[in-house]
Amino acid sequence: QVQLVESGGGLVQAGGSLSLSCTGSGGTFSEYDMAWVRQTPGRERELAAAIAWTGERVDATDPMKGRFTISRDNAKSTLYLTMNSLKPEDTDVYYCAAKTRFTGDIRRFTDYAYWGQGTQVTVSS
Numbered sequence: 001q002v003q004l005v006e007s008g009g010g011l012v013q014a015g016g017s018l019s020l021s022c023t024g025s026g027g028t029f030s031e032y033d034m035a036w037v038r039q040t041p042g043r044e045r046e047l048a049a050a051i052a053w054t055g056e057r058v059d060a061t062d063p064m065k066g067r068f069t070i071s072r073d074n075a076k077s078t079l080y081l082t083m084n085s086l087k088p089e090d091t092d093v094y095y096c097a098a099k100t101r102f103t104g105d106i107r108r109f110t111d112y113a114y115w116g117q118g119t120q121v122t123v124s125s
Contacts, residue, residue: 001026002026002032004023004096004098005023005025006117006118007021007023010121010122012122012124014087014124016086016123019080019082020081020094020119021079021080022116024077024079024098027098029074030053031100031101032098032100033050034097035070036048036070036095036097037097038094038095045109046064046092047109048068049068049070050106051071055072058107068083069082069084088125091121092121095115097114098113098115099114
């Protein structure tokens with residue numbers, strides 16, 4: 001079974017930077033579309049960023065554009081999210097998600113079959 005494990009979350013001051021990582025196992029990493037999704041109880045789920053198996057990136061939601069960058073290293077079976085100029089409103093649980101490249105819509109969260117446990121990002125003012 002495919003398993004995703006996130007790391008890198010923590011507490012950071014507003015204006016600071018943080019990098020998240022997600023390591024996949026149990027499948028061929030290069031054949032999956034990948035995404036970072038943020039969500040916390042009481043808040044709407046948001047696509048932070050997505051990247052196709054081809055390496056093509058899907059733009060993040062407007063508040064995150066220009067600040068968040070998604071990347072992947074297939075040789076390491078790892079997905080990354082670099083977050084700069086963090087704001088208190090970026091505080092959330094960030095999830096790594098994966099879906100096969102053969103089915104589904106890269107922008108539809110319900111089409112992602114595999115999810116990590118999430119990593120908490122807290123931005124202090």
